[in-house]
Structures are given as C-alpha cells and as structure tokens.
Amino acid sequence: MNDTVQAKPQGYYESLFSIQAVEFTLLDLSLYLLTHPMDAAALQQYSQLSQQLKELTRRFEDQFGPLTHRSVGPNPPYGWVATPWPWEV
C-alpha cells in the first residue's frame, strides 16, 4: 500500500529550496512591512525578491510540474496529481 517515493530528478531539491528561501523571505518581509511600512531597504528587497520568485517559479514549474492549480496548463503528464505531494518528497 505504500506509495514508493521515486528518486527525484536532478536539481529538484535545489530548485525547490531556492523557491522556499525566496518565498519565505517575502512572507516574512510582508509581515514586517505591516508595522514598518516606511522601511525603504525592506521595500526594495521586497520588490526585487518578488521578481526573482516569479522567475524561479516559472523555471521550477517548466521542469517539475505545477505548484498551484493556476499553473497546471493543458498538458499531461504535468497535471496536478502527476507530481508528488509535499509530504512524499
């Protein structure tokens, strides 16, 4: 009954981790900016990283499949359920 976790293609974890790192920084900055809306350095970092996240996400999804329903696209095999769930990797 155990789903076997297939070996991940090369670069999977690295690419995922770079998204996690940038997205986390954005999340933390957005909380910080609620109470520090005038912090120019934080604002600048926020806008720079949000650009970077878009690019990283696009590259990850092209290679490893969608991270959200919005980017599933019309083509199997990269459909929503064709890739492993977060608790399986």
Add this chain to the structure above:
Amino acid sequence: MWIYEKKLEYPVRVSGCNPNLAKFLIEQYGGSDGELAAALRYLNQRYSIPDSRLKGMMNDIGTEELAHLEMIATMVYKLTKDATPQQLKAAGLGEHYVNHGKDLYYENAGGVPFSVRYIQGKGDPIADLYENIAAEEKARATYQFLIDISDDPMVNDALAFLREREVIHSQRFREGVEILKEAQLHKAYY
C-alpha cells in the same frame, strides 16, 4: 479564499522511522498551543479587530500557521509510515493505531482530542492580542521542549525553524499592541 501551493514552507526531512518522536510531535498538531489552535484562533479574530494592519496580521499569520500544521503532519507521517503495529504500540501509539490506523488525528501528545476550548475570541483587541502573544510564547516553549527531547537532528532543523517563527509572530503581535495604544492616544487628545 485560499490557493494551495504544492510545497512546504520549509523542508521537512527525517533520519528514519521514529514513532516515539512522532508521538511527542502530535502535541503541536492538535494540542492546546499547537498549530491548529493557532490557525483557528487568528483566522477567527481577524473579522472584528480594528485597523487594517491588525487584520492583515491575523489573516497572514493565521494562514502561515496552516503551513506549519502541514509541516508537523509531514513529520509525523514520515516518522510513522514504515512503523509496524508492534512498533507503534511500543511507542505508546497502540491506542491511536486501533482507532485511527495510520491516519493523523487532531489530538495532543497524551491522546486527548483537540478542543476549541483551547482558544479564545474576546472581541476586545487588547485581550485578543495579549492572548496571541501568550499563545506564541507557549508554542515557542513547546518547540524548545520538543527539540530537547528529540533524538533526530534532521527533525530538529525543521523544529528550530518553527520555533523561530513563533518568536517573529510574537514580535508582530507586540507591535500590534503598540498600534492599538497609539490609536487610543489619538482618541484621547484629538
């Protein structure tokens, strides 16, 4: 609404099958100061709290707690998925197994089911914010206790991340108290 992202907030890795550790971690899944309690508390308080910044705080921190709930679930799942019923029994999860099999359940480390009585919603911004600060500090302490008792350094890496998030959340809620105080000062003088 919410959109699911098919990834964790922070990577969760485990060194191997470890149902003993899983049993302790369930405290942060369905315990009084766990992630479910945190998410439900903030997402419920956000409607009536004054000030858009405070609503943002409740909304965004409540949402992040759901991501933490998923990280805890992932730890428990990975630590128990290969365990035999005998191993679960030896780890004190025999009662859990006969009721829930390998499913997770919203309960604390002692097996007591989650109760919504763990959380408050007082309809009073200062009372709510202080409740939240206390909740974050209790969660931080629980993560420290889990790290102290854990024998898996890979799990501890993710637990340390979660512990640090409680520190940040507490900090933001403290700043929320300052926002309220400022608003009250303005009311008094203008």
